Amino acid sequence: MKVYSFSSGGINIEDGFAPDGECSNLAFLPEQVVIPLSTEAGSRSIPVVSAGQHIEEGMLLARGQGSGSANIYSPIPGSLRKMIKWEPAPGFLSDAFVIRLEGSFKRLGKQENRYNWAEFNRFEIQSLISEYGITEMDGLGRPLIDIFSAYNAARSSFTLVVRCIFDDPWLAADYCLCKEKVDAVAEGSLVTAKAVGAEAILFAVSASGRKIGEALFNSVKQREAQARLTVSLILTGSRYPQRSDYVMENALRLYEKKEGAGKGGFLILGPATVAAVHDAVVLRTPALERYVAVGGAAVKHPMVIRSRIGARLRDIFAECGGFCVKPENIAVTGLGSPLLGRSAGLDEPILKTSSGVFAIPVKRSEAIFNKFRRLKKIHDGLPSDVCISCGECRNVCPARLDPEDLYKGIKDGKRGDDARYLRCIGCGCCEAACPSKLPLCTVIVRSRLKGDACAV
Ligand code: SF4
Ligand code: SF4
Incomplete structure (x- = not known):
């Protein structure tokens, strides 16, 4: 097939x-x-x-x-x-x-009528x-x-x-x-x-x-x-x-x-x-619960749980044995990857769209992105935030953009109304792959949202 x-x-x-x-x-x-x-x-x-x-x-x-x-x-x-x-x-x-x-409970554990x-x-x-x-x-x-x-x-x-x-x-x-x-x-x-x-x-x-x-x-x-x-x-x-x-x-x-x-x-x-x-x-039932993927390096037992909508994140993490280390970053995502999640507090509720919640002991970008950076050694002798023109960001961009060029355009105040910025889908691949840890996606997306020439 x-x-x-x-x-x-x-x-x-x-x-x-x-x-x-x-x-x-x-x-x-x-x-x-x-x-x-x-x-x-x-x-x-x-x-x-x-x-x-x-x-x-x-x-x-x-x-x-x-x-x-x-x-x-x-x-x-x-x-x-x-x-x-x-x-x-x-x-x-x-x-x-x-x-x-x-x-x-009127519904929980009861035989469901089918229509x-x-x-x-x-x-x-x-x-x-x-x-x-x-x-x-x-x-x-x-x-x-x-x-x-x-x-x-x-x-x-x-x-x-x-x-x-x-x-x-x-x-x-x-x-x-x-x-x-x-x-x-x-x-x-x-x-x-x-x-x-x-x-x-x-x-x-x-x-x-x-x-x-x-x-x-x-x-x-x-x-x-x-x-x-x-x-x-x-x-x-x-x-x-x-x-x-x-x-x-x-x-x-x-x-x-x-x-x-x-x-x-x-x-x-x-x-x-x-x-x-x-x-x-x-079944004539509203959506009262959802499947949630819970994990991250700070969580004792990552698992998928079926949670009632509205349950607080602290209760969700408790279901997974609590934390093994103090979490630095807690986030919720409705789009899969934590690359696309939003930071949240422990008292926030599970929403209908909360498909994943995670807690990590370091900054989210560090925890996620370091897994993909394969070229760190190239940096020997160079500051870690300098573009080394390795081309990794171009290789991984699904929209066929040149993230390095877009990033530099924003930094230099030369973005103007360049239509290429509108083609960025904010997937985070470029930022994940960049061995220099440049905040490529973050800056491009922020710039597009603001619509200004320089978002750095
Ligand atoms: S965030 Fe934008 S520029 Fe970066 S890889 Fe994704 S589509 Fe390309
Ligand atoms: S991945 Fe990073 S270091 Fe490599 S070309 Fe792109 S911006 Fe430069």
Whole structure:
């Protein structure tokens, strides 16, 4: 079977402190959860409960109001203690509920009723997806119904791509989910395709995870009567950043050219998102928990755990035996690699998009990047932050850019409106590979965000 990959650049990431993802561990129920009222897309939902009120598991806490917001449900039973302000990113302040665990669970451990979604038309399925507040379970966490509307407005036909890419070890949560919930991912893909009106489903699976791809494909085939659409499997590269949308779309375009498939475009969603659609439509359950890869050199026992949404990071690390050394850096990532994570505090909650959390005893850049720097010896006799024109950054750039040149352009104040800066996807490969430890990606991305000529 042909492997569709990006043609140049990329790195092979190995990290002995990431969990292996072969199986998950169910986390203890958290004594307290923190539930933000805004999606990561930024819009606030309107509370329908108030402080002091008793809350049941799976109860509606806040109702979405238009584009960017979604209905929010309680992952645990308990008492709503208070509303707090939470700042997940500088300048982005969100209200959040604090719920303390009390009372009994209505859903946990109970037999699940199944509903026959094949009887519903696409608008009835969309209505359930909206009612249960289903959002992307990675990346930006956008409400799914907004994504559907945008796709349906822009295209008359397209293919749903279920992205099962494991190009770095921090995608262990997706890997584990696909292994353990293969039928939910497969059936969720069919339900999602029907809801959005996709003409075909394509499982895009890393060549290294081929068995998972075949299991998904076979599971869908068993439901062929429900499907009534074309289902295919393609193998992709297993090198970072294969998962990024830009690189993924390049591989899909190659596939399209070769196989004549995907005419009209591709809607790419992760396996956790289609599994959440399955739960909403087939089981009538909102997303109350998610698979999280927990690890890093400061964590005693890295593992994939199934955690309730809203559990605090301190409880998540405690599940993994706590810390073996004091962590210098704690971060959360919804995109796989810690290269793309954001720093976080121990009291921050697991969000729907938190696929990985890690704690390391040194600065994150040191811990991650030193693994790839193969040319340190060349520096003998030179200061370590001087470009030695080795060309490594060019070799690994998947966007075929010259990161050294872009970096120097910013430093010298000569960036101007050079369009090459817009092609950078912020993958971090150049910075990871640079033996001089120059902050190439950091400076390029910061400069692009600011839009100024010099960000150094
Ligand atoms: S220049 Fe941008 S796209 Fe190229 S390797 Fe660096 S971060 Fe990635
Ligand atoms: S990898 Fe670093 S040292 Fe090598 S050419 Fe690029 S910027 Fe210079």
